[in-house]
Amino acid sequence: KFPMTRDRTVLEKAWDANAKEILSHIRKGKDVAFITLGDPMTYSTFGYIMRVIRKLDPGVPVQVVPGITSYHAAASAAGQVIAEAEESFAVVSGALGARQLKRIINHTDNVIMLKVYRNYKEIMSEIDRQGLAENATLITRCGLEGEEIIHNIKRYYDKTPPYLSLLIIKKQKDHK
DSSP states (O other), X not given: OOOOOOOHHHHHHHHHHHHHHHHXXXXXXXXXXXXXXXXTTSSOHHHHHHHHHHXXXXXXXXXXXXXXXXXXXXXXXXXXXXXXXXXXXXXXXXXXXXXXXXHHGGGOSEEEEEXXXXXXXXXXXXXXXXXXXGGEEEEESTTSTTOEEESOGGGGTTSOOOSSEEEEEESSOOOO
């Protein structure tokens, strides 16, 4: 079990317990797979588990199969180009809210902001302040039941999106 908390002590105990359980199966000669939504090496619990396993038993081979990142799946579902020509883009966590957007927006052409659910209203205020609302797309529950793609994010200002939500923020409108 993986608790949904930011308490590092609780998380470390869970990672340790899960890694030990995985190792117990491996030591019995079984193959073990860790399946995750998105890519296992991008904002995934897998990275923590992999580090603990390698610490507890450095000889255990770990093979990582890349997945499709949430932001690539979301961009495809929305028909939204992430970057083209000489454009740059940054992938950032929304866990730090608007200050993360303020910090990065002047250093890149486009921003993918993951985990926007917790600080959504604050992030939306900053997007509006920067004049980027018309160039932003909110994607929630991408690839799952209840998926929403919101190109006009102003109509979503007063709502709080679910946990699996991200924003694609472009400084320039897409060329049609």
